[in-house]
């Protein structure tokens with residue numbers, strides 16, 4: 102397989118052009134994104150990180166530094182960007198709403214660890230997810246798993262919020278799904294403007310959650326006083 106990752110090609114890429122798969126709400130991935138095996142990716146990234154460290158003048162024979170390229174490569178592929186691969190999508194099987202529970206179900210304070218795609222720095226926060234059953238229910242932990250799967254990608258918070266809602270709408274077969282995320286971006290908190298206090302709130306309201314009362318009920322349950 103051949104991957105053209107020359108700077109010119111990367112800079113000329115149209116985010117929803119021929120080279121990409123999916124819609125503008127999907128993570129921008131090239132068609133050849135999964136041609137390399139995870140192990141091949143780790144080997145390549147290891148060399149790339151070695152290059153960066155060498156360029157910075159770091160001594161890679163130092164005991165503490167010598168394992169860093171391999172550590173970073175494994176962390177990128179298997180951990181912080183492990184949610185890029187569709188095979189990693191959690192299996193969220195649904196079952197009948199036999200309890201006939203007709204009210205809103207809220208899974209709140211779901212931990213979010215993601216990575217800002219502009220700076221590759223952490224995004225840390227909480228997601229709050231809700232749905233109203235249309236006949237199907239899903240195991241509680243599956244909502245946490247779906248949040249974690251989409252968080253384990255280079256992200257912007259707006260897209261992460263929408264991806265979580267779309268996935269749950271698909272799984273549950275209803276539009277009545279909502280998500281609010283309150284998160285700190287280390288690219289804002291620790292560098293650049295260095296505003297340690299600010300956090301970002303995003304929301305996506307589907308179906309009945311577009312109605313004022315339903316939305317209010319959800320927002321009352323989650324009371325946005327999240328401390329990270």
Ligand SMILES: Nc1nc2c(ncn2[C@@H]2O[C@H](COP(=O)(O)OP(=O)(O)OP(=O)(O)O)[C@@H](O)[C@H]2O)c(=O)[nH]1
Nearest residue numbers: 217218219220256257258259286288289292293294
């Ligand atoms: N909308 C949105 N913006 C984000 C997100 N994460 C980071 N950003 C912003 O992306 C922008 C990138 O702007 P640039 O001007 O290219 O980058 P920069 O020179 O490092 O900007 P500063 O952070 O202001 O120093 C910054 O304003 C970030 O705060 C996100 O999830 N959503």
Ligand SMILES: [Zn+2]
Nearest residue numbers: 217219220288
């Ligand atoms: Zn950033």
